[in-house]
Amino acid sequence: MFWLAPFLLFQLQQPLDIPAANPHTTAADIEQGRRLYMGRCAGCHGPTGDGGKGANLASPTLSRAAEDRALYRIIRYGIPDTEMPGSLMDSLELWQTAAFVRSLGRVAVTPVTGNAANGAQIFRTKGACLGCHAMGAEGGRTGPPLAGIGGRRSATHLRAKIENPAADVPHTFRLVTLTTKAGKTLRGIRLNEDTFSIQLRDFSGNPHSVWKDEIAQFSSEKKTNMPAYKGRLTEAELNDLVAYLANEKGAQ
Ligand code: HEC
């Protein structure tokens, strides 16, 4: 019988056969899932699933997790190349969290009230967002591309970002200033960084890559060069813009 033990242990850690439908969906499971969610997920997805910088989970259908099995895998392994991390819970906890996530989609959430078609106009005209952001093939590259943003960020996060961008500035895209040992000063937006080099784009739009051992002075500011639009756009225009971006699910 001893030979069975390692096999069983392996099975416990890594169910080879993930059931297609969630086997743990009682009220007690959902309650336990709520606790796990508040500790591990609410920071990004918001306590009601629609308020964070993570994707909107308060929706009857999830684009990447239509089926329970897919939802389980996303919670377990995360989504590669995004901020969505994997998590080390056991399979019961994973299912309970999944059950709670599904329950979020059943409660009514603040609807996005704006007019998306108007929002698309504001994006291109009064808002001048294309000056810094790419949307598909058009637009600038000072800020992150916004194609598919509605699938990645909740309407609440989009609204907060547009009204007051300085409140939450990500690590990439910060303003950096550096002086090389040769005496050249560069100022721009951090695009990327690894152990040996840093890449930035200056305000004329030119990309630069600098070896770290050639840098004499370096500073990074928790600042964004995105302007705050609260006050510059009317409430109605802000609603329209959020409706436009929230519907921009992209082709992923
Ligand atoms: C550090 C922030 C962060 C944390 C913590 C986090 N997520 Fe996410 N999550 C994201 C982001 C960002 C996305 C969108 C990824 C993308 O598609 O670009 C996402 C996507 C998802 C999706 C896919 C949504 C869809 O529309 O298909 C699910 C489901 C999900 N998260 C559930 C969870 C659960 C459950 C937890 C807690 C165990 C969690 N997330 C923790 C940031 C986070």
Ligand code: HEC
């Ligand atoms: C002068 C350049 C500039 C303009 C104009 C600008 N942005 Fe930005 N935007 C940025 C930069 C840089 C970032 C990344 C740093 C940050 O998050 O603040 C950013 C970030 C964002 C994000 C967050 C993206 C994410 O992944 O969470 C959204 C949403 C956004 N901008 C929307 C807009 C909209 C809508 C407009 C027009 C009303 C606009 N921006 C105008 C520079 C700009």
